[in-house]
Amino acid sequence: MLDYIVVGLGLSGLAISEGLINRKKSFLVFEDNSQSSSYVAGGIFNPVILKRFTPAWNAAEQMETALPFYRNLEQKLRVKLVHEWNIYRRFHSVEEQNDWFIALDKPKLSSFLDPEIQKNTNPNLKAEYSLGKVLKTGNVDTVKLLDNYRDYLNEKGHFENEHFDYSTLELNQGYIQYGDIQAKNIIFCEGFGLKKNPFFNYLPLRGNKGEYIVIHSEELQLDFAVKASVFIMPLGNDLYKVGATYDNKDKTPGVTAGSREKLVKELQKLIRCDFRVVDQVAGIRPAVSDRKPLVGTHPEISNMYCCNGFGSRGVLIAPNMAEALLKNIESDNSLHPEIDLQRFTKKHFKIN
Numbered sequence: 001m002l003d004y005i006v007v008g009l010g011l012s013g014l015a016i017s018e019g020l021i022n023r024k025k026s027f028l029v030f031e032d033n034s035q036s037s038s039y040v041a042g043g044i045f046n047p048v049i050l051k052r053f054t055p056a057w058n059a060a061e062q063m064e065t066a067l068p069f070y071r072n073l074e075q076k077l078r079v080k081l082v083h084e085w086n087i088y089r090r091f092h093s094v095e096e097q098n099d100w101f102i103a104l105d106k107p108k109l110s111s112f113l114d115p116e117i118q119k120n121t122n123p124n125l126k127a128e129y130s131l132g133k134v135l136k137t138g139n140v141d142t143v144k145l146l147d148n149y150r151d152y153l154n155e156k157g158h159f160e161n162e163h164f165d166y167s168t169l170e171l172n173q174g175y176i177q178y179g180d181i182q183a184k185n186i187i188f189c190e191g192f193g194l195k196k197n198p199f200f201n202y203l204p205l206r207g208n209k210g211e212y213i214v215i216h217s218e219e220l221q222l223d224f225a226v227k228a229s230v231f232i233m234p235l236g237n238d239l240y241k242v243g244a245t246y247d248n249k250d251k252t253p254g255v256t257a258g259s260r261e262k263l264v265k266e267l268q269k270l271i272r273c274d275f276r277v278v279d280q281v282a283g284i285r286p287a288v289s290d291r292k293p294l295v296g297t298h299p300e301i302s303n304m305y306c307c308n309g310f311g312s313r314g315v316l317i318a319p320n321m322a323e324a325l326l327k328n329i330e331s332d333n334s335l336h337p338e339i340d341l342q343r344f345t346k347k348h349f350k351i352n
């Protein structure tokens, strides 16, 4: 009998799998490629919400666990995954520059914001009110991470590239049966795919669609990321990722002409040179009504768990939430009430 079945191999399923390997547990992961959020993510880690200059939820603490987690994986998988670079926040006005100085005095932000305002020297970037430099930021190459991790799990016999069919799951006393597989526990990590999970679809996972375009521009010559109304991230070879959009209504998986137009329009307000759109991607962020993760045990089935709800910040949140859940299951550590999915039981769960 296996210790665990894991459903989904995005950032959540990956962090859960690592936790299980570290604990020497037997497990099998099912992945059906139905969701793309972790694959299309910019993979950016940034502890500051740059719209309002406020700290992102627990981000400084999450960074302390998440960055070593990805660095360990770099060693294990022998690939470069973590790239450190600075984000430059473009100011729209003198008032925004002042807001930056006010934020510098906040203890949770001061170590992440450079006190010196940076003059713009790139003629193709429109930034007349200069730029603020955010420190200790960068990105994780999620495509490389997930592709390599999938191969790694496959080699170890932990991976099934197959849809998990909820209707064939049988619940028995103390274990579950799925086809000819028996397991003591099951952890669901399906991202927005949770909506199709009959055990957990009562949870208020809203979903928020995000799209990026990739542009090619020889003239732009930007060697840092810029956050304005859109985010521009250099990819090398004159390519840049531009995005992302936020859409609460559209839950379809594909790219849209509307988002492409919107991103092109915003980009034209930010740069002066020509560019060509060469690619576009979309994914649905697993966003929750109260913007906190959904972690914990099913209200009625004691060996069934969920690790989800990472919204727009999966890179930093996933390793922390996976560890919190596994410590809860294996060592009986309690979950913090603000992440525990039990906060929604009374309001949303219908007892059978």
Ligand SMILES: Cc1cc2nc3c(=O)[nH]c(=O)nc-3n(C[C@H](O)[C@H](O)[C@H](O)COP(=O)(O)OP(=O)(O)OC[C@H]3O[C@@H](n4cnc5c(N)ncnc54)[C@H](O)[C@@H]3O)c2cc1C
Pocket (backbone or CB within 6 Å): 007, 008, 009, 010, 011, 012, 013, 030, 031, 032, 033, 034, 035, 036, 037, 038, 039, 040, 041, 042, 043, 044, 045, 162, 163, 164, 165, 189, 190, 191, 192, 193, 194, 209, 210, 211, 212, 243, 244, 245, 282, 283, 284, 285, 286, 307, 308, 309, 310, 311, 312, 313, 314, 315, 316
């Ligand atoms: C455009 C965009 C940009 C983003 N940028 C960033 C960023 O820069 N930084 C950041 O931290 N976060 C970013 N995010 C958010 C981040 O992508 C998510 O928080 C994170 O990827 C969620 O991971 P997950 O594993 O919970 O879900 P997912 O990535 O959706 O993974 C769930 C997996 O489960 C699989 N699955 C679902 N149902 C089944 C089933 N029945 N059987 C088998 N497999 C199943 C899916 O195929 C999928 O692989 C971005 C998101 C988008 C859309």
